[in-house]
Amino acid sequence: MAEEKLTTRSEDFSEWYNQIVLKAEMADYAPVRGCMVVRPYGWALWENIVSALDKEFKATGHVNAAFPTLIPMSFFEKEKEHVEGFAPELAVVTHGGGEKLEEPLVVRPTSETIIGYMYSKWVKSWRDLPILIVQWGSVLRWEMRTKLFLRTSEFYWHEGHTAHATKDEALEEMYRILDIYENFAVNEAALPVIKGRKSDTEKFAGAQITTSIECMMQDKRALQSGTSHYFGQNFAKAFDIQYLDTNNTLQFCETTSWAISSRIIGAIIMTHGDDQGLVLPPRLAPIQAVIVPIYKNDAEKSKVMETANRIFAELKAAGIRLKMDDRDNVSSGFKFNDWEMRGVPVRVEIGPRDVEKGSVALARRDRPGKEGKSFVPQTNLAAAVSGLLVEIQSALLARATAFRDANIHEPKDYEELKQVVQDGWAFSYWCGSKECEARVKEDTKATTRNIPLDQPKGEARCIVCGEKAAQKVYFAKAY
Amino acid sequence: MAEEKLTTRSEDFSEWYNQIVLKAEMADYAPVRGCMVVRPYGWALWENIVSALDKEFKATGHVNAAFPTLIPMSFFEKEKEHVEGFAPELAVVTHGGGEKLEEPLVVRPTSETIIGYMYSKWVKSWRDLPILIVQWGSVLRWEMRTKLFLRTSEFYWHEGHTAHATKDEALEEMYRILDIYENFAVNEAALPVIKGRKSDTEKFAGAQITTSIECMMQDKRALQSGTSHYFGQNFAKAFDIQYLDTNNTLQFCETTSWAISSRIIGAIIMTHGDDQGLVLPPRLAPIQAVIVPIYKNDAEKSKVMETANRIFAELKAAGIRLKMDDRDNVSSGFKFNDWEMRGVPVRVEIGPRDVEKGSVALARRDRPGKEGKSFVPQTNLAAAVSGLLVEIQSALLARATAFRDANIHEPKDYEELKQVVQDGWAFSYWCGSKECEARVKEDTKATTRNIPLDQPKGEARCIVCGEKAAQKVYFAKAY
Numbered sequence: 001m002a003e004e005k006l007t008t009r010s011e012d013f014s015e016w017y018n019q020i021v022l023k024a025e026m027a028d029y030a031p032v033r034g035c036m037v038v039r040p041y042g043w044a045l046w047e048n049i050v051s052a053l054d055k056e057f058k059a060t061g062h063v064n065a066a067f068p069t070l071i072p073m074s075f076f077e078k079e080k081e082h083v084e085g086f087a088p089e090l091a092v093v094t095h096g097g098g099e100k101l102e103e104p105l106v107v108r109p110t111s112e113t114i115i116g117y118m119y120s121k122w123v124k125s126w127r128d129l130p131i132l133i134v135q136w137g138s139v140l141r142w143e144m145r146t147k148l149f150l151r152t153s154e155f156y157w158h159e160g161h162t163a164h165a166t167k168d169e170a171l172e173e174m175y176r177i178l179d180i181y182e183n184f185a186v187n188e189a190a191l192p193v194i195k196g197r198k199s200d201t202e203k204f205a206g207a208q209i210t211t212s213i214e215c216m217m218q219d220k221r222a223l224q225s226g227t228s229h230y231f232g233q234n235f236a237k238a239f240d241i242q243y244l245d246t247n248n249t250l251q252f253c254e255t256t257s258w259a260i261s262s263r264i265i266g267a268i269i270m271t272h273g274d275d276q277g278l279v280l281p282p283r284l285a286p287i288q289a290v291i292v293p294i295y296k297n298d299a300e301k302s303k304v305m306e307t308a309n310r311i312f313a314e315l316k317a318a319g320i321r322l323k324m325d326d327r328d329n330v331s332s333g334f335k336f337n338d339w340e341m342r343g344v345p346v347r348v349e350i351g352p353r354d355v356e357k358g359s360v361a362l363a364r365r366d367r368p369g370k371e372g373k374s375f376v377p378q379t380n381l382a383a384a385v386s387g388l389l390v391e392i393q394s395a396l397l398a399r400a401t402a403f404r405d406a407n408i409h410e411p412k413d414y415e416e417l418k419q420v421v422q423d424g425w426a427f428s429y430w431c432g433s434k435e436c437e438a439r440v441k442e443d444t445k446a447t448t449r450n451i452p453l454d455q456p457k458g459e460a461r462c463i464v465c466g467e468k469a470a471q472k473v474y475f476a477k478a479y
Numbered sequence: 480m481a482e483e484k485l486t487t488r489s490e491d492f493s494e495w496y497n498q499i500v501l502k503a504e505m506a507d508y509a510p511v512r513g514c515m516v517v518r519p520y521g522w523a524l525w526e527n528i529v530s531a532l533d534k535e536f537k538a539t540g541h542v543n544a545a546f547p548t549l550i551p552m553s554f555f556e557k558e559k560e561h562v563e564g565f566a567p568e569l570a571v572v573t574h575g576g577g578e579k580l581e582e583p584l585v586v587r588p589t590s591e592t593i594i595g596y597m598y599s600k601w602v603k604s605w606r607d608l609p610i611l612i613v614q615w616g617s618v619l620r621w622e623m624r625t626k627l628f629l630r631t632s633e634f635y636w637h638e639g640h641t642a643h644a645t646k647d648e649a650l651e652e653m654y655r656i657l658d659i660y661e662n663f664a665v666n667e668a669a670l671p672v673i674k675g676r677k678s679d680t681e682k683f684a685g686a687q688i689t690t691s692i693e694c695m696m697q698d699k700r701a702l703q704s705g706t707s708h709y710f711g712q713n714f715a716k717a718f719d720i721q722y723l724d725t726n727n728t729l730q731f732c733e734t735t736s737w738a739i740s741s742r743i744i745g746a747i748i749m750t751h752g753d754d755q756g757l758v759l760p761p762r763l764a765p766i767q768a769v770i771v772p773i774y775k776n777d778a779e780k781s782k783v784m785e786t787a788n789r790i791f792a793e794l795k796a797a798g799i800r801l802k803m804d805d806r807d808n809v810s811s812g813f814k815f816n817d818w819e820m821r822g823v824p825v826r827v828e829i830g831p832r833d834v835e836k837g838s839v840a841l842a843r844r845d846r847p848g849k850e851g852k853s854f855v856p857q858t859n860l861a862a863a864v865s866g867l868l869v870e871i872q873s874a875l876l877a878r879a880t881a882f883r884d885a886n887i888h889e890p891k892d893y894e895e896l897k898q899v900v901q902d903g904w905a906f907s908y909w910c911g912s913k914e915c916e917a918r919v920k921e922d923t924k925a926t927t928r929n930i931p932l933d934q935p936k937g938e939a940r941c942i943v944c945g946e947k948a949a950q951k952v953y954f955a956k957a958y
Contacts, residue, residue: 030597
């Protein structure tokens with residue numbers, strides 16, 4: 001319950017975020033270092049995210065499966081860069097069934113290794129390819145500083161792992177998934193993400209190419225919201241994933257992996273939330289509309305509830321995800337604040353005068369106060385609410401896109417770059433060297449986010465060193 | 480692919496089971512002791528199970544959430560019976576992030592403890608009750624002997640955890656869930672389960688009452704297929720889950736927990752499977768019908784495929800889960816065997832003569848060979864296939880029920896009981912003492928399965944000791 005006033009974004013953005021997560025009952029701190037509990041309201045949002053993505057994966061020929069949570073430590077050592085990347089973050093099981101284990105097991109931080117091992121058993125011929133498997137579950141990477149949804153030791157995600165006969169097919173898969181991620185982010189979560197390729201410094205441990213979608217939060221920091229990797233034959237060689245091609249010759253597979261995690265809930269909160277609390281995009285909101293009946297006495301109550309129940313049935317039948325707030329122990333004002341905190345897109349208010357006039361008041365969450373309130377007839381209310389949900393969905397995307405575009409700068413020189421990344425993103429030519437990337441990071445704490453796939457023609461000079469540069473990159477401070 | 484002949488049930492039931500799981504590509508052994516990989520076909524079946532149960536839970540007011548995979552060891556020590564029951568089965572994380580942990584963490588074998596801890600934070604007043612949370616995921620209990628789906632260290636399940644104000648409400652919840660389990664088993668999985676209360680010896684570690692659904696496999700052994708527990712205030716006291724009642728007095732909650740695991744896939748295989756392979760109940764089958772086009776040359780192929788594609792579209796539009804097997808590298812006979820191995824309920828065969836005559840052949844999986852084959856017109860085929868799926872679903876239940884009833888005996892004395900439990904179940908009066916239960920187990924390896932909720936009136940004599948007995952119980956060898 002939202003009794004105390006929320007810290008505002010301008011007062012303390014980080015504290016505002018923490019309070020929303022707790023007050024909207026999205027998640028809670030667990031009594032295990034670095035871990036969170038995802039509460040029912042947060043999990044209902046995650047279920048809608050899962051369902052939207054799962055549908056797209058299945059429509060593109062992917063299937064789900066489940067691999068063990070525990071992975072033998074030796075598996076990690078088979079791919080050099082992979083083990084270097086993950087070794088410091090591992091949780092290690094040393095005892096099982098009352099005895100010390102001969103070989104320690106790791107709680108999976110990601111599953112390329114064990115899935116690669118199984119693929120080497122399953123793949124014999126080109127007819128077995130491609131394998132397109134997705135695993136939904138949680139993974140664990142040791143964290144000392146917890147930030148709910150954004151940085152926790154255990155987090156929830158899917159991990160796609162695919163094996164292909166050729167490089168072209170594997171690259172095509174990597175980009176197909178990146179497109180699915182972009183479509184999901186833009187059309188379901190109303191997040192105006194930018195897709196591109198990560199620099200070598202920022203890519204996944206063991207990948208040849210990492211691509212990502214990146215999103216700007218309201219504090220102008222970037223949040224990497226999904227990644228899709230191409231491994232070449234790195235993992236195929238480490239785990240001996242080979243197939244007989246049509247000429248009966250043994251070939252190594254080409255593999256990919258990709259993921260969106262529960263972090264994206266953090267992106268949704270920090271992109272759309274306001275000083276009243278959470279603002280959820282209608283397509284993913286667990287509750288799309290809440291009905292608040294308003295009355296002062298029993299006579300009014302019976303009249304109002306009759307109408308409210310009828311409207312509830314009508315909206316429900318229209319497929320709107322709906323809640324009736326008929327609590328008797330709190331005021332209407334309390335209810336308004338409570339559902340605003342939880343980010344429910346539309347509030348339907350019904351009082352005695354509405355019953356008489358055959359109308360209701362609709363309040364849209366993305367525009368709090370009078371500006372977002374309208375009075376509409378009860379007739380055809382389901383169509384009106386459905387239409388409003390569509391309108392809110394696109395208004396959220398438009399607002400976030402405008403905000404993003406207003407805060408991406410193209411600095412004329414390095415001095416200006418150092419300024420703009422303090423409170424925005426820089427989009428600049430970069431020579432591609434690790435040295436220039438490191439210098440920006442040292443001078444400003446900003447890192448390269450990604451190199452967008454669509455690049456301007458021609459070349460120019462690196463904003464850092466002045467050498468020739470063929471590509472533009474986003475520099476920003478990131479979560 | 481099902482090249483080699485399946486061992487028959489009468490030759491070696493256990494080996495028959497193992498082969499089906501592997502040949503039908505339901506699951507595979509993992510390179511981690513005691514663990515399995517659930518392959519896409521097995522996982523698709525599990526997803527249908529999850530979806531059917533999740534719908535019922537949500538319809539009865541339950542919500543999903545997620546709690547950490549790792550639990551502090553000290554949590555287990557707060558409930559004495561619970562830790563005694565689970566200590567020998569724990570996998571223990573001793574190192575995290577490169578350092579030895581101050582307190583070891585346990586990979587959850589079940590989550591009463593950590594969920595109880597969170598409930599104590601969340602519950603303040605009677606208005607916060609009941610809490611009705613379900614967690615879908617996996618748990619780990621160390622196993623040395625692996626049997627895919629039936630006995631693995633890691634397995635998949637849901638665990639429901641509820642907290643209530645009164646004992647009556649908690650008991651009502653336990654029985655409500657048991658009814659949901661029974662309905663699911665009978666109506667979705669075609670498993671004729673028996674619901675009842677477990678003996679004190681067989682109940683869950685820490686529970687006051689454990690109830691279960693029990694199912695007879697084709698080797699006449701029993702398989703516990705779901706459990707629902709009442710804890711009284713045991714866990715509420717261990718974790719301090721208290722609420723202020725309407726008189727503003729602090730009270731301990733009453734709690735329940737309950738689960739169905741991926742074991743139920745083992746029950747489905749061993750109840751319905753035959754010597755050709757898996758037989759899946761249509762309501763849960765990932766593929767309900769497979770279309771096999773039959774042709775000898777390109778001219779026939781183009782004619783047959785035109786009809787096959789049209790029928791595919793029609794059946795798909797009718798909501799039938801469908802597969803077109805248009806592989807060119809294997810024979811029709813191979814395809815028939817392959818889909819029989821995978822238990823697909825209906826096969827639609829279309830050859831050149833069918834195209835001419837406007838008919839197709841339908842083969843039902845539950846009756847292999849000519850007996851289960853019929854020739855039907857292409858007109859209204861979707862209705863015919865849908866009707867056949869319903870018929871197969873009820874035929875499977877009827878067959879399993881008849882088998883079960885034919886193998887439940889009511890022995891007249893203890894000597895006969897010792898005989899019948901070698902190849903069936905005994906349903907007998909029992910005085911309720913641990914001594915008699917232990918004697919049966921020692922003499923026969925049979926254990927008490929459950930005490931059915933509906934009991935005959937009156938009392939009789941215990942089949943073991945001859946003392947007064949007020950209840951009948953099932954004795955059987957069990958998985």
